[in-house]
Amino acid sequence: MLAAYNPRDMKISRDWLSDFIDLSGIDDGALAARLTEIGHAVEATESHGDDCVFEIEFTTNRVDAMSHLGIARELCAALGRDLLPRPSVAAATIGDTIPIRIDTPAMCSRYTGLVVRGVKVAPSSAKIQRRLEAVGLRPINNVVDVTNYVMMALGHPLHAFDLAFLQGPEIVVRAAKQGETMTTLDGVERKLDSEMVVIADAKRGVALGGVMGGENSEISERTTDVLLECAHFNASTIRRSSRELALYTDASYRFERGADPGDTIAAIELAADLIVSEAGGRKASPIDAVARVVEPKEVSLRRVTLQTSSAGLIDLDVAAGVLSRLGMGVAESPDALVVTVPTWRGDISEEIDLIEEALRFHGFNRIPSELPRVTTGDVTRNVWVDVEDRMRDILSGCGLSEVVTYSFIPPAQNALFRSEATLDVTNALTENISSMRLSLLPGLLQSVAYNWSYGIRDGAMFEVGRTYHVAGKLAEEKHRAAFVMFGARSDHWSERGRQADFFDGKGVVEVVASAFHVELEWERVERSYFSADTAAKAMIGGREAAVAGVVSRDLLKAFDIGSGVTLVAGEIELSAIAESAAPWTMTDVSRYPGVPMVVAFMHKPDLEYGTIVRAIRAMEIPQLRDVGVWDRFVPEKGEGEVKTALGLWYQTLDRSLTQEEVGEVHARLVEKILAALPVRVIT
Numbered sequence: 001m002l003a004a005y006n007p008r009d010m011k012i013s014r015d016w017l018s019d020f021i022d023l024s025g026i027d028d029g030a031l032a033a034r035l036t037e038i039g040h041a042v043e044a045t046e047s048h049g050d051d052c053v054f055e056i057e058f059t060t061n062r063v064d065a066m067s068h069l070g071i072a073r074e075l076c077a078a079l080g081r082d083l084l085p086r087p088s089v090a091a092a093t094i095g096d097t098i099p100i101r102i103d104t105p106a107m108c109s110r111y112t113g114l115v116v117r118g119v120k121v122a123p124s125s126a127k128i129q130r131r132l133e134a135v136g137l138r139p140i141n142n143v144v145d146v147t148n149y150v151m152m153a154l155g156h157p158l159h160a161f162d163l164a165f166l167q168g169p170e171i172v173v174r175a176a177k178q179g180e181t182m183t184t185l186d187g188v189e190r191k192l193d194s195e196m197v198v199i200a201d202a203k204r205g206v207a208l209g210g211v212m213g214g215e216n217s218e219i220s221e222r223t224t225d226v227l228l229e230c231a232h233f234n235a236s237t238i239r240r241s242s243r244e245l246a247l248y249t250d251a252s253y254r255f256e257r258g259a260d261p262g263d264t265i266a267a268i269e270l271a272a273d274l275i276v277s278e279a280g281g282r283k284a285s286p287i288d289a290v291a292r293v294v295e296p297k298e299v300s301l302r303r304v305t306l307q308t309s310s311a312g313l314i315d316l317d318v319a320a321g322v323l324s325r326l327g328m329g330v331a332e333s334p335d336a337l338v339v340t341v342p343t344w345r346g347d348i349s350e351e352i353d354l355i356e357e358a359l360r361f362h363g364f365n366r367i368p369s370e371l372p373r374v375t376t377g378d379v380t381r382n383v384w385v386d387v388e389d390r391m392r393d394i395l396s397g398c399g400l401s402e403v404v405t406y407s408f409i410p411p412a413q414n415a416l417f418r419s420e421a422t423l424d425v426t427n428a429l430t431e432n433i434s435s436m437r438l439s440l441l442p443g444l445l446q447s448v449a450y451n452w453s454y455g456i457r458d459g460a461m462f463e464v465g466r467t468y469h470v471a472g473k474l475a476e477e478k479h480r481a482a483f484v485m486f487g488a489r490s491d492h493w494s495e496r497g498r499q500a501d502f503f504d505g506k507g508v509v510e511v512v513a514s515a516f517h518v519e520l521e522w523e524r525v526e527r528s529y530f531s532a533d534t535a536a537k538a539m540i541g542g543r544e545a546a547v548a549g550v551v552s553r554d555l556l557k558a559f560d561i562g563s564g565v566t567l568v569a570g571e572i573e574l575s576a577i578a579e580s581a582a583p584w585t586m587t588d589v590s591r592y593p594g595v596p597m598v599v600a601f602m603h604k605p606d607l608e609y610g611t612i613v614r615a616i617r618a619m620e621i622p623q624l625r626d627v628g629v630w631d632r633f634v635p636e637k638g639e640g641e642v643k644t645a646l647g648l649w650y651q652t653l654d655r656s657l658t659q660e661e662v663g664e665v666h667a668r669l670v671e672k673i674l675a676a677l678p679v680r681v682i683t
Contacts, residue, residue, distance in 0.1 A: 009043065009055055009058075010055075010056055010058060010066055010135070011053050011054065011055050011056075011134065011135040011136050012053065012056055012068060012071050013048070013051050013052075013053050013068070013131055013134045013135055014028065014031070014051060014052040014053070014054070015050070015051040015052075015131070015134075016068045016131050016134075016135075016152075016153070017068050017072055017075070019068070019084070019153075020068060020069055020072035020083055020084055021072040021075050021076060021079075021081055021083060021084060022081060022084065023075075026079070028045060028052045031054070031075075032045055032054055034075070034078050034079070035054065035056065035071070035074070035078075037078075037363065038074060038077075038078050038360050038361055039059070039062075039360050040056050040057075040058065040062075040065060040071070040074065041056065041057045042055065042056055043055045043056065043057050048130075048133070048134040049130065049134075051130075053134050056071075060257060061257065061347040063155070063254050063257040063258055063259060063346070064155065064260065064344045064346070064347070066155055066254060067151070067152060067153060067154055067155030067156075068152065068153050068154075069153060069154050069155060070155050070344075073326055073327055074326075076326070077322050077325040077326045077361050078361055080325070082325075083327075086266075087273075089269045089270075089273060090273050090276070090283070092283055092284050092285040093282040093283060093284075094115070094117060094282045094283065094284045095284060095285075096115040096117065096284040097115070097284065097285075097287050098113065098115065098166075098169050098170055098171065098227065098287065099168070099170040099171070100113055100170070100171045100172075100173075100287055100289040101170070101171070101172050101173070101289065102173045102289050102291040103172060103173060103174040103175070104173060104174055104175045104197060105291035105292045106234060106237075107173070107175060107197040107209070107233060107234050107237045108173045108197055108231055108232065108233050108234070108291065109232050109233075109234070109261055109290070109291055109292040109293075110231060110232040110261055110264055110288070110289065110291065110292075110294075111171065111173050111229070111231040111232075111289045111291075112229070112230045112231065112264040112265060112268050112286050112287065112288045112289070113171060113227055113228065113229055113230075113268075113286070113287045113289075114227070114228045114230075114268045114269070114271075114272050114283065114284060114285070114286045114287065115163065115227055115228075115283070115284040115287075116225070116226045116228065116272055116275050116276065116281050116282070116283045116284070117163075117224070117225045117226075117281055117282055117284075118224060118225070118280060118282055119142075119143060119223065119224060119225070119226055119275060119276075119279040119280055119281040120224075120279050120280050120281075121141050121142060121143055121219060121220065121221050121222075121223050121279060122141065122142055122279065123141060123142065124139055124141065124142040124145040124146070124278050125142075125278055128142075128145050128146070128149050128274075128278065129145070131149065131152075132148060132149060132152070135152055137152070141219065141221075142275070142278040142279045143160050143219045143223065143226055143275055143278075143279055144160060144219055145278075146160075146271050146274045146275050146278060147159060147160050147228075147271060148250075149274065150267055150270050150271045150274070151250060151254075153270070154266065154267050154270065155254065155259070155260065155344075156230060156254070156259050156260060156263055156264065156267040157210075157230075157250065157251035157254055157255065157259065158228060158229060158230045158267060158268065158271050159207060159213050159228075159229045159251075160219050160226050160227070160228055160229070161206060161207070161213070161217045161219075161227040161228075161229065162217050162218065162219055162220065162222075162223045162225070162226065163225035163226060163227045164223070164224070164225060165206070165216060165217040166201040166206065166217060166227060167201045167202045167203045167204070168201050168202030169201060169202070169227075170201060170202050171199060171200070171201065171227075171229075172199075172201070172202075173197065173198075173199060173200075173209065173231070173289075174197070174198055174200060175194050175195070175196070175197060175198070176192035176193060176194060176195075176196040176197070176198045176205070177192070177194065178193055178194045179191065179192075179193075180192045180198070180205065182198070182208060182214055183214065183215045183216065184208060184211075184212045184213065184214060184215060184247070185212050185213050185214070185215055185218055186212070186247075190208070190245055190247070192205075192208070193244070195237065195240060195241075196208065196209075196237070196240075196241040196244070196245075197209035197210065197233060197234075197237055197238075197241070199229065201217075204216070207229075208241065208245075208247075209231070209233055209237075209238070209241075210231070210233040210237070210241070210251060210252055210255040210256075211238065211241055211242055211245070211247055211251060211252045211255075212247060212249055212251070212252075224281075226275065226281075228268050228271055228272060228275075229268075230264040230265075230267045230268040230271070231264065232259060232260075232261035232264060232294070233255050233259075235255065235256050235257060235258045236256075238252055238255040238256040239252075242256060258346035258347075260342075260343050260344035260346075261294040261343050262294065262296075262342070262343035262344065263343075263344065264286075264288070265286050265288060268286055269286065294343055295343075296329075296340050296341055296342055296343055297340075297341045297348070297349060298338060298339065298340055298341070299338075299339050299341055299348065299349065299350065299351060299353070299354055300336050300337070300338055300339070300351060301316070301319060301336060301337040301339055301351055301354045301355065302335065302336045302351065303315070303316050303334075303335045303336060304335070305351060305355065306319055306355055306358065309352075309355045309359070310355070310358070310359060310362070310367060311367055311368050311370070313362065313366065313367065314358050314359070314362055316332065316336070316337055317332075318358065318362065319354070319355075319357075319358040320332055320337055322357060322358050322361045322362075323337070323339055323354065323357060323358070326357065327342050327344075328340060328341055328342060328345070329342075337354075339354055383578075384479055384574075387479070387577075387578045388464045388479065388481075388574070390515070391464050391481050391512070391572075391574060392462075392464050394512050394515050395462040395464070395481065395483060395508070395512070396462075397511075398460075398507075398508050398511055399460055400460045400461055400462040400483055400485075400508070401459075401460065401461050401462070402461070402462055402463065402464070403443075403444065403447050403461050403462070403463050404463065404465070405440070405442075405443025405444065405446065405447060405463060405465075406433065406437075406443060407436060407437055407465070407466070407468065408425060408428070408432075408433035408434070408435065408436065408437070409433070409435055409436075409437045409442050409443065410431060410432050410433075410434070410435065411424070411431075411434060411435040413435075413437075413442040414435050414437065414438045414439070414442070416442070416528070416529055416555060416558060417438060417439040417441055417442065417529055418438040418439060420438060420469065420470065421470040422435045422436060422438060422470070423435070423436040423468050423469070423470060423475055436467075436468035436475075437467055437468065438467055438468070438469065439467060439480075439482070439571060440463050440465055440467065440480055440481070440482035440571060441482050441484075441529070441569055441571060443463060444461055444462075444463055444482055444483070444484045444569070445484065445551075445555070445559045445561070445567075445569075446559065447461055447484075448461070448484055448486060448559070448561055448567065449559045449560050449561050452560075452561050452562055452565075453560070457486075457487045457488075457565070458486065458487030458488045458489075458497070459484075459485070459486055459487060460483070460484070460485040460489075460500075461483065461484055462481060462482065462483040463481070463482055463483075464480075464481045465480065465481075466478060466479055466480065467480055478573070478575065479574040479575055480571060480572060480573060480574055481512075481571070481572040481574060482569070482570065482571040482572070483505070483508055483569065483570050484551075484567060484568065484569045485500040485504050485505065485567070485568045485569075486500055486566065486567040486568070487499070487500065487565065488500075499566050500566055500567075501550070501566065501568065502534050502535075502536075502548065502549060502550055502568060504568055505548035505549065505550075505568040505569065505570045506522070506536065506548050506570075508548070508570060509538050509546045509548055509570055509572060512546075512572060512577060513538070513545075513577065516577050516578065516580070516581040516582075517581060517582035517583070517584070518540060518545070518577055518580050518581060518582065519540070520538040520539065520540060520545065520546075521538070521539045521540075521610060521614070522536045522537070522538055522539075522608070522610045523536060523537055523539060523608075523610075524536055524608065525537040525547060525549075527547065527549065528552070529551060529552055529555045529569075530549035530550060530551060530552055530569075531549070531550045531552045531553070534549050534550035535547065535548065535549025535550070536548060536549065540576055540577075540580045541580065543576050543580075544573065545572065545573050545576035545580070546570060546571065546572040546573065546576075546577075547570060547571055548568070548569070548570035549569065550566060550567070550568055550569075551567040551568070551569050588653055590651050590652065590653045592651065592652065592653070592654075592655060592656045592657075593651070593656060594625060594649050594650060594651030594657075595649075595650045595651070595657055595659065595662045596647060596648070596649055596650075597647075597648045597649075597650065597662065598630055598645060598646065598647055598648070599645070599646050599648065599666070599669075599670055599673075599681065600630075600631070600643060600644065600645040600646070600681070600682050601643070601644050601645075601646075601673070601679040601680065601681060601682070602641045602642070602643055602679065602680050602682055603641060603642055603644065603677070603678060603679040603680070604641060604642070604678065605634070605641075605642050607642075607677065607678060607679065609629060609632065611677070612644065612646070612673070612677060612679070613628075613646075615673065615676050615677055616646075616648075616669065616673065619669065619672055621665060621669060622652070623650045623651070623652055623657060623661075623662070623665050624648060624650060624665075624669070625649045625650065625651045626648070626649040627646055627647070627648050627649070628646070628647055629644070629645070629646065629647070630645040630647035631643070631644075631645040632644050632645065643682070648666070648669075650662045650665065650666070
């Protein structure tokens with residue numbers, strides 16, 4: 001049936017609790033306080049006739065406590081009392097049986113059925129109606145009320161079918177067929193898929209397993225023969241079905257959190273006895289189909305771990321008493337307990353879970369608060385953390401702002417930057433985060449697009465992070481840094497900004513290289529995501545260390561960035577930089593003045609500036625201290641010759657150079673350049 005309340009804020013009747021535990025001598029306030037102390041917060045109490053009803057907020061992992069029996073177990077441990085014996089089960093009076101088959105063990109491990117014949121559907125007794133109303137459920141009729149009553153008493157959902165409407169009659173537990181439809185008890189036709197579990201008869205589905213029964217087999221005033229169902233379903237299957245169909249019930253809430261797979265016989269026998277008592281008729285023996293046995297777990301609890309966690313206040317004998325009263329099997333040894341965890345406690349799987357149980361009943365507030373002891377041992381230095389932190393400092397010093405983006409991106413974005421295989425996320429929530437990134441640039445461009453959409457037209461950002469690659473049958477991480485610059489750039493706030501260009505990106509890479517004392521060699525490169533003739537790669541001994549360029553118009557369009565902007569981007573391989581870094585060295589500083597000289601060349605566009613500079617440095621002229629670009633002119637559309645002007649600095653450590661000496665050295669240098677390269681001097 002549909003839930004009449006939020007199952008997490010469940011109501012518990014004191015009168016009903018008394019069926020399971022003796023509560024004499026404890027008033028309502030003390031009982032509420034003790035329940036709150038052990039982790040079941042009592043949000044409110046209310047009177048219902050002579051009964052006191054506690055409204056309790058349960059944590060979602062404690063489905064075992066979402067019943068009167070479950071709360072009674074908790075109170076046994078908290079109050080040091082025992083569970084009252086359950087009433088004996090009446091013997092079967094008929095031999096009816098129907099075939100039950102589980103075709104999908106992964107979705108349903110156990111299905112128990114029981115036939116009751118000759119019932120008369122009518123209102124249920126005053127006691128059952130009163131108790132159901134006390135906990136917020138609306139009475140319907142004696143058969144349906146019993147299934148709800150047993151669920152609230154023992155915690156396991158049940159369902160009742162009108163046996164006359166089952167064809168065969170037989171029960172088949174199977175996966176739904178793709179596109180199969182079913183009208184549920186709420187009168188809504190629902191479209192199912194193959195990842196939902198269906199309870200079917202010989203010809204069609206009659207219930208959506210673990211969620212809601214079907215309209216075609218519901219109990220009515222004409223019902224005389226009933227088939228009771230009590231099953232155990234896979235929690236994730238029910239959780240997915242409930243959310244996919246937006247159908248939330250008392251049953252689905254419990255099944256998707258792990259109902260007890262071991263109590264189906266007890267629950268269905270109690271339900272059958274109550275139906276016979278309420279509606280007359282005769283019951284048969286249970287029909288138990290088990291596709292997969294769920295055994296109780298064994299977990300060890302060590303004395304030293306318990307005492308450390310409890311500041312020495314709790315010993316094994318105290319823990320053994322608590323766990324035994326909670327219904328667990330306890331085998332004691334001098335230094336540990338071997339605890340058999342019953343199937344209804346699916347939330348317990350590790351030693352720390354048992355420690356939490358002992359602490360919960362001892363009282364967390366009684367454990368002293370103190371800082372844990374720590375010792376200073378050997379500290380393993382993480383080289384990559386140091387490199388990444390240093391890279392952040394350098395890029396921040398270049399005027400860039402750090403951003404952090406997702407490592408998961410759409411597969412289509414990876415394809416824009418790399419042609420290699422990708423690491424895909426098999427359980428991704430959406431397509432937009434289904435692939436691990438091969439480059440940091442997609443995330444940065446998304447950040448630019450976001451800022452652009454808010455009218456920000458100038459910016460410079462960087463990210464230091466990792467990319468993820470396929471390496472045979474393994475995955476490989478690569479440490480990288482990337483940056484983007486767009487809009488106006490200037491060296492001072494008072495200057496009129498110029499548009500970012502390729503040389504801004506190249507300059508960032510060179511600042512990084514300088515900080516790590518690395519020599520770079522630049523080469524032209526063509527990349528699909530850069531505009532033609534606007535990109536270069538930095539090499540270190542034949543290894544690519546970085547790339548920088550102007551992002552292409554097509555890529556800007558793909559990221560919804562305005563076409564009127566020039567966006568410069570670059571990516572740096574941290575491993576290439578860090579592994580090539582040279583040690584710090586000191587050099588002498590000359591006390592004598594240097595002499596600047598300028599020389600300008602005309603040459604074809606295919607002769608790169610770096611080639612000219614490398615040729616000059618290869619001459620190893622002792623008096624030449626430095627060389628760099630002074631000016632450069634490239635004709636529009638790349639037609640005609642390029643003018644490159646170089647600035648040279650001549651200086652020695654032991655004396656001042658005369659103008660004549662510099663002129664002679666400079667003239668010889670120019671002659672060597674003319675002989676080595678296809679250039680002509682214009683000054």
